[in-house]
Amino acid sequence: MSGIKTIAFLAAAVWSLSSCSSRQDMEPEPQAYSFQVPAHFPQPVFNTHNPMSREGIELGRKLFYDVRLSANNKVSCASCHDPKLAFTDGERFSKAGVSGTALHRHSPALFNLAWTNNGLFWDGGSTNLESQVFGPLTAHDEMAQNLYELVDELNAVPTYVSGFENAFQEPVSSQNVAKALAQFQRSLVSAGSRYDRYRLNQTGGSLTSDELAGLTLVRQKCQGCHTGELFTDQSYHNNGIDADFSNMEHEGLYMGRYRISYDLADLGKFKTPSLRNVALTAPYMHDGRFSSLEDVLEHYSAGVKPSATLDARLPASGLSLSAQENKQIISFLHTLSDPDFTQNPEHQKPQNF
């Protein structure tokens, strides 16, 4: 446990105060969850209205993998967010939803969400994990679920009835579905890559000379946006993949952050994705347009398209990286893969389920 800060939730204590007076049949109280903050990470941001508990996370994990959450009982969150791929799906645009129609955005990775403090989705169109859940749950091309039916379906399963009671001391409700899913997703922490072991001087943490050269280049050229140990500044930038944002197809999705803020300065800006696990999450960008890291580096080197909102950190002519520098950056990016995260048994589909 050395080098790890622990945040214990006061959940159990608070719940016991509020429930003792009113409840005769005492359920076991939810167990406070010790959230372990990696030593080199900043402090996370928690939702005080939804304290994490072991029971809440376990319930959220079940729900995440449960096809009952969809209208046709065939689609789960994991259909588009697979733990082996750092919770992406390897597709440019998923067709895994109930309608079978391709989505217009690429499925992002899910990890280190306890640090997300500036909006979810590629354009920040959702404010927190609790409300985000209702997006995919009810969207026609994703899970298309009627929330009343969902509550009925879950109520028909005795282990869910007791699971909600144990986690929230309340019956099944769509609100508590969202809270449990949010708790599970906040528990997904990726900080165990070879780079992390290097950073923390731990055994197994050596980097080759090419990887070290790549790290230096990433610090110089990329960390203005892919900042700090989370490898994202959680902010919105135009990284020059497009110069024309007039295409109004698909509800103006190409306009990026502008679609949410209506500020012209936000045209074509998208949320900086983390570079952690990036070797596992192809294809790349909000629309999955690049199929390999080589293509991404080719873009930053020489493919940047100038426009009024192009970020000042990127020269209009691109970063002019040499072929060797591109290779070094890519070899460094591979050190950010975290097999302890993708194979963590606590994140997989529960057994006997």
Ligand code: HEC
């Ligand atoms: C059919 C595929 C599909 C399904 C099913 C699906 N998602 Fe997603 N998910 C996506 C796509 C695509 C996006 C990006 C949408 C955007 O940015 O406009 C996304 C975005 C997200 C995000 C935002 C992440 C971030 O960093 O911004 C979270 C969290 C998330 N999904 C969780 C879930 C949960 C929980 C479920 C189940 C209730 C779920 N998803 C079901 C495809 C899917």
Ligand code: HEC
């Ligand atoms: C000006 C800010 C900025 C700089 C500098 C920058 N990036 Fe990005 N990067 C972004 C944004 C924003 C996106 C998402 C754009 C989108 O989806 O349309 C992104 C996307 C990516 C992706 C795709 C990740 C995914 O999950 O789809 C990779 C890989 C990447 N950048 C690598 C790099 C590397 C390597 C460098 C340095 C050579 C770099 N970036 C420099 C802002 C930046």
